[in-house]
Amino acid sequence: MNAPMTQPKIRVRGLKKYFGDKKVLDDVDIDIVAGTGLVVIGGSGSGKSVLIKSILGLVTPDSGVIEIDGIDVLKAPRAQARALRAQIGMLFQNGALFDSLPVWENVAFGLLAEKKIKRSQARAKAIEFLAQVGLADNVASLSPAELSGGMQKRVALARAIASAPAIMFFDEPTTGLDPIMGAVIDELIVDCVKRLGSTSIAITHDMASAVRIGDTAAMLYEGKITWTGKASDLLTSANPVVDQFTHGRAEGPIKMALRR
Amino acid sequence: MKAILNVIGHIGAVVLDALGLVGELAIFAGTGIGAIFRPPFYPRRIGAALMEIGFFSLPVVSLTALFTGMVLALQSYTGFSRFNAESAIASVVILSVTRELGPVLAGLMVSGRAGAAMAAELGTMRVTDQIDALSTLSTEPMQYLVAPRLLAGTIAMPLLVVIADILGVMGGFLVAWLKLGFNPNTYLINSFTNLRAEDVLSGLIKAAVFGFVIALMGCFNGYRSKGGAQGVGAATTSAVVSASILILALDYILTQLLFTAK
Structure with missing residues (x-):
């Protein structure tokens, strides 16, 4: 038996x-x-976001099992499923910072919602988290619209780690960033995940990022997992689908629909 | 035969879509109302929504009411003077404004201003994943985003209509006094002699219902918007159009329910 x-x-x-x-x-x-x-790779529209949104409870799957700590969150009572999913911190693709709130309130939002801190302490706590992602305290009072893309990602990361989540999801964390800023964000992700001892799932198109932040990797193609292995093996995989995708070749088993 | 079946099929699809939408709206409204009474409560969000719907709509509602009262006095004079019934103008103005024009015009104005803003804000939050982000931060979006707006709409609209009533009546009074040569004391006495508490109350009940409807349509359309900027634009248009139509339809229903012939 296995x-x-x-x-x-x-x-x-x-x-x-x-x-x-x-x-x-x-x-x-x-x-x-x-x-x-775990890093999940796959083309646009291959279902990567739907996969993590299903685990998060933002999308209801048609069938299947999703277990967190051995409990099926799709069948568990609402309160239990909510408690299990409360362990998850999420970094959204575009940051998804709340426009109407200043940076510090964005960072402390989860802590205030869970009543882990009082509002009077929230700003100081938020500044601590901002420091952990390399942002100075003068950023705290700015609105998200005043920040660059890289800074928004850092603030979103600070918000995601503020509740010390046991599980972290990263939805295309380096999209829209230049290669250097992408590498900086990856380093912060690796550092935060290691410090918190979290389990993580990242979805990305960025192969350099995938290798940096993942221990294991999976390729999602046509709705199925077609390959799993070590993240470090991604670029050398003999699987033709993975090989075409990771090397960005136009020819191969993956057929892209072209609009003429 | 096939063409006829196609037409019937299209009609059926449209009817099914419409019924589905009504069902979706009913569930959304029920969930929103439930969220108003379920902790946690967000007093800051309620305060912000009251400011947005009530305070910031005050200028546009005030101007609309003032000019409507003024026009009403002039137009009533045109008609009533032909029957030597000028003395009825004061009553017509005050009853029209308090029972009908105050709540309806304020509703339409607030729908165009605050309802559109709500749909645009929630729509943008939806397409930029901010609503999903709320869920991942132990916050129920219906309680945080929708319930405060529904409550604020229901509270703010009657307050706006009180001010609209006062300004509408004042507009009619100013025109009657300064333009039409009415005696100001007589005009005011005529105005308030025939005014009853239920006239004002029926307008305020309408206002509360319209306020709820404006917030509901703003939130509903914004919350379910998709497809980027175009989707947010469509949601905003839908919010204003649907709220305006509902206000006019509900106005008739409520007038019939609150109708008093005395």
């Missing part, structure tokens, strides 16, 4: 999701061991 040695922190089995007639996720199986980082 019984698993340890229970994965997140276990996904047979996950399916359709949008109308379009099959987005088709029998997706994933295991993520506690304290490790």
